């Protein structure tokens with residue numbers, strides 16, 4: 389099954405994608421994670437990505453598509469994949485449709501995780517991440533140990549550079565302008581599934597699973 393996950397920054401795409409990927413046994417591909425790893429490694433891709441990400445802008449379509457094309461061409465994606473954060477523009481959606489079409493495949497489900505802007509601003513401007521093991525915290529609702537120490541691996545947690553308030557607002561604006569129109573694109577194809585993304589994480593996962601099952605029956 390080929391699934392794409394849509395949603396405003398902070399909607400819980402990454403959180404839910406990890407759970408869904410384990411449950412459905414298909415690889416979780418996050419373009420945001422790919423870019424963050426490239427930034428950490430200091431590659432050319434990382435330099436290009438950082439210039440855009442830190443300003444709350446999207447990485448150019450051709451760069452992003454090239455990465456996704458390579459990744460979904462790998463063996464482990466033969467029986468399906470879960471794309472988290474791609475596509476994010478109409479051009480990316482069209483490029484993906486046409487790439488999948490070449491091998492008789494398509495997007496089976498476009499999962500839209502729906503969360504109000506006010507809630508995601510609180511979620512991501514309070515987010516802290518462990519640069520070593522990737523564990524996620526929140527300043528108020530799920531703090532790390534005293535002094536900003538990761539509970540999993542004892543590294544010092546950090547705020548993502550694109551999680552500062554002004555950048556978060558810009559990312560949300562970018563989402564409404566460039567990504568939200570994809571809901572209509574996938575709705576026209578009859579594959580959109582919208583799930584309420586507020587409330588507890590397990591409850592949201594259960595709602596998603598029930599929609600996925602219903603959609604594949």
Ligand code: AP5
Pocket residue numbers: 395396397398399400401402403404419420421423440441444445446447448449452472473474475476480511512515516524525526550559585586587588589592
């Ligand atoms: P990316 O990493 O994809 O960022 P994003 O879409 O802005 O999403 P986030 O990672 O902030 O949030 P999420 O929806 O995954 O939520 P999460 O589960 O982490 O992309 C980063 C940047 O890369 C982009 O801005 C862009 O520049 C570039 N990029 C990526 N893809 C691109 C593309 N296709 N084209 C061009 N550029 C691209 O949860 C957020 C927080 O909320 C966490 O702390 C989590 O613990 C918490 N949380 C989750 N669920 C709940 C809940 N139910 N209740 C309370 N808290 C919750």
